[in-house]
Amino acid sequence: MSQPSPTMHRMTLDDAAVLARAVLIRQGFNAEQSQALTRAVIAGERDACHSHGLYRLLNCVSTLAAGKVVADAQPEVHDQAPGIVRVDAKGGFSQLAFEAGLPVLATKAREQGIAALAINHCVHFSALWIEVEAITELGLVGLACNPSHAWVAPAGGTRPLLGTNPLAFGWPRPDGQPPYLFDFATSAIARGDIELYRREQRPIPEGWGIDRHGQPSQDAAAVLDGALLTFGGHKGSALATMIELIAGPLIGDLTSAESLAHDDGAGGSPYHGELIIAMDPERFLGDTREHYMRRGEALFDAIIDQDARLPSQRRYAARERTRREGIHLPDHLYRELVELS
Amino acid sequence: MSQPSPTMHRMTLDDAAVLARAVLIRQGFNAEQSQALTRAVIAGERDACHSHGLYRLLNCVSTLAAGKVVADAQPEVHDQAPGIVRVDAKGGFSQLAFEAGLPVLATKAREQGIAALAINHCVHFSALWIEVEAITELGLVGLACNPSHAWVAPAGGTRPLLGTNPLAFGWPRPDGQPPYLFDFATSAIARGDIELYRREQRPIPEGWGIDRHGQPSQDAAAVLDGALLTFGGHKGSALATMIELIAGPLIGDLTSAESLAHDDGAGGSPYHGELIIAMDPERFLGDTREHYMRRGEALFDAIIDQDARLPSQRRYAARERTRREGIHLPDHLYRELVELS
Structure with a gap:
């Protein structure tokens, strides 16, 4: 069982959902929008996709503050x-x-x-x-x-x-x-990942992007100013x-x-x-549905049998872990969300 | 205008279609099957996709000879x-x-x-x-x-x-x-391309395949015996x-x-x-179909405008060339087809 780092705040998914909804409502989203957004960020957090987890609430709030989203839109x-x-x-x-x-x-x-x-x-x-x-x-x-x-x-x-x-x-x-x-x-890669390389001033791998002159580049800043591939x-x-x-x-x-x-x-x-x-x-x-869906299972078995992974396996494992242990939010993010709630 | 090599036989698409149909009928396919197969191989030949062109007739014939296809199948x-x-x-x-x-x-x-x-x-x-x-x-x-x-x-x-x-x-x-x-x-590549490397005893590029032990390999024969990636x-x-x-x-x-x-x-x-x-x-x-299809055109214009190519451009160019010049079949293929017809 993994130990939370001392700067992490541990909470249950249910508590996290209460916090998320409180933030969204307080910041001006209506109940339906808040509920749907909460379900999405909780699913992300649950599966340890942190960039689509509670962290995203900050982005929801700033997008609303910038007037770029309708807080009470009725689809x-x-x-x-x-x-x-x-x-x-x-x-x-x-x-x-x-x-x-x-x-x-x-x-x-x-x-x-x-x-x-x-x-x-x-x-x-x-x-x-x-x-x-x-x-x-x-x-x-x-x-x-x-x-x-x-x-x-x-x-x-x-x-x-x-x-x-x-x-x-x-x-x-x-x-x-x-x-x-x-x-x-x-x-080739998410833009956010190139941003991380830029902050850490590390060269990005070949093949991720080009500079503003269209030349292949491993300079993260130059690629952010140019284009991804x-x-x-x-x-x-x-x-x-x-x-x-x-x-x-x-x-x-x-x-x-x-x-x-x-x-x-x-x-x-x-x-x-x-x-x-x-x-x-x-x-x-x-009537043959059951039979053929089983044949799909044989394909997955053959993938796993050669030690190749199915996509999403890491996410499903995180989901199991969250069920047992709850989630761990960085303290600063937790405090920021409480402040916004 | 490209010159046919001296070992090439030049013919119109219509003549090629007559030949293709004659081969298929003679070898035992019924009229409907022959007609559909002819349309397909003629389209391949017209667009200079030679591996899907008249050359494929040999494969149709050998597949039939091996008892692996039904010559008069009625879909x-x-x-x-x-x-x-x-x-x-x-x-x-x-x-x-x-x-x-x-x-x-x-x-x-x-x-x-x-x-x-x-x-x-x-x-x-x-x-x-x-x-x-x-x-x-x-x-x-x-x-x-x-x-x-x-x-x-x-x-x-x-x-x-x-x-x-x-x-x-x-x-x-x-x-x-x-x-x-x-x-x-x-x-990563067609199997036939690796076969060409094997015949020419050239190493294949990295990333195309692995040997039978699952190790990355640039040996064409080893990859044909192992797996493509x-x-x-x-x-x-x-x-x-x-x-x-x-x-x-x-x-x-x-x-x-x-x-x-x-x-x-x-x-x-x-x-x-x-x-x-x-x-x-x-x-x-x-009613907005026309408007939005034009917006799709703007995307293509923007691709071409930066000297990137649209897929199939080479094929469409070959199609234009064939319209003017007809097709050029290797003499040995032409003779083989005539023999089968």
């Missing part, structure tokens, strides 16, 4: 087509909009076999795995992606144009096992471009370049849309 | 759900099954907004860009993927398990422009695994490991399924 659900539900987030954070759309998405996926949820006009900092995992909990297969801000150059290019454009996928597993789930940025060369760049298109123009929302222009230098969270696709194994497979 | 179309069409290829090549399913997929996508086509029990050598391009020609957005044979190790693993699992995406463009389209293997490390591996799942168990068909086991050492084309998703911008966007 509007539109039945766009038999296989499409659109949710207009009305300038609020994406979480409540997702929660409003999810039941409709699930119903449509079960009726049609495959369905899409388009979230529009949301301020976005969500980890997509939270949403994709919620889809798998309904027995569905989920796929989610969104643009972000234009920080990434296309392969062969010299200037930022694409977002860090995450792609997440979830597959439900039997017997109460957590889903097969991945959630990765199509950039995608993972996997031209293939990652093609994927990132696909995400710009299907989670941008296809759903009537902004590309990463348009999102950054909309921010206009304020340094706020990206403002754009998100595309989520759900598929129902029951509709694809009928 | 069966099943209306699985409002958003899903299944086509049982009945052990034939995938091309005719795709052609049988495409009109139903398009109708469903236009009605539902999003729809899926699952092809089952097909022998597969198709380049997915051909299918995705056919979807864009109907004004739809297309996404396609399939497993293959288990030649690729998962990230962190030591043994082949995943296929080279291609992923293709197409986005329709206005004004008669060819689509934005990519089609890439999720392996995915592109983009654990992210590419996660994508390849997703493709195993959604184009395998989800559609009631084989994974790459199951496909290789089914081949049982015969060296035939993979036998498995394929998942294709189509989305209709009209249903997502209604």
Whole structure:
């Protein structure tokens, strides 16, 4: 059992949720928005994804203070087509909009076999795995992606144009096992990681970015002033471009370049849309569902059997640990949140 | 204008199609199968994708001779759900099954907004860009993927398990422009490319593969005896695994490991399924379709403006060249095909 460092504050997840909600309400978010945001940051904290945990509350508060998010936005659900539900987030954070759309998405996926949820006009900092995992909990297969801000150059290019454009996928597993789930940025690395290298004045690895003249650079500051690169060369760049298109123009929302222009230098969270696709194994497979889902299990067994890891394993392990031990917040963050509550 | 080498046979696309069809019919394929296969190999040859061009006819013939494909398979179309069409290829090549399913997929996508086509029990050598391009020609957005044979190790693993699992995406463009389209293997490189290095006894680049003991290797023969790696490390591996799942168990068909086991050492084309998703911008966007598709064009302009290339540009250039000049077949291939015709 790991020991909390002396500068850490230990608390239960329930207490952390009470604190999170208190901060959000006190800072002006309405009850529904506060509840949805709390669920998201608690899930992040629970799984030791600290950058999407309670720490993010500071960002929610500063985004609101900067007038860049609507604190009492009421998402509007539109039945766009038999296989499409659109949710207009009305300038609020994406979480409540997702929660409003999810039941409709699930119903449509079960009726049609495959369905899409388009979230529009949301301020976005969500980890997509939270949403994709919620889809798998309904027995569905989920796929989610969104643009972000234009920080990434296309392969062969010299200037930022694409977002860090995450792609997440979830597959439900039997017997109460957590889903097969991945959630990765199509950039080589997160912008925040390069920021850490800059602060520590360490050179970044090759292949992460280019300077403002389009030249490969290992100088973190020069890359932050230039552009990140995608993972996997031209293939990652093609994927990132696909995400710009299907989670941008296809759903009537902004590309990463348009999102950054909309921010206009304020340094706020990206403002754009998100595309989520759900598929129902029951509709694809009928009576053979059980049989084929077991064959998916054989694939996971074969991965683990050669000592390769499934994605999210570290996160699920942290989740188990949190269940036993609660969470440990840095004291300074805890005090800051109490002050804001 | 490029000059044909003296050992090349020059012919028009129409003449090449006559030859291809004659070979297939003579070797025992029925008229519908021959027609669909001819369309596919002619599209490959036209775009200078020679490995998917007329050369593939030799593979079609040897697969048939080995008893690994049904020469007169009649695909069966099943209306699985409002958003899903299944086509049982009945052990034939995938091309005719795709052609049988495409009109139903398009109708469903236009009605539902999003729809899926699952092809089952097909022998597969198709380049997915051909299918995705056919979807864009109907004004739809297309996404396609399939497993293959288990030649690729998962990230962190030591043994082949995943296929080279291609992923293709197409986005329709206005004004008669060819689509934005990519089609890439999720392996670091095609197996055939490593075979070329082996023949030339050249070392392969780092990161392409591992030997049978799971150790990184630049020895082509050792990697062919071991496993390829995915592109983009654990992210590419996660994508390849997703493709195993959604184009395998989800559609009631084989994974790459199951496909290789089914081949049982015969060296035939993979036998498995394929998942294709189509989305209709009209249903997502209604009256704003034109406006937002133009915003997609702005993204392409911004890519080209910084001297980055769009995927498929080389293929489209070859297509233009073929229109002017016809194709050039190696004499020995031409003679072999004439002999088989």
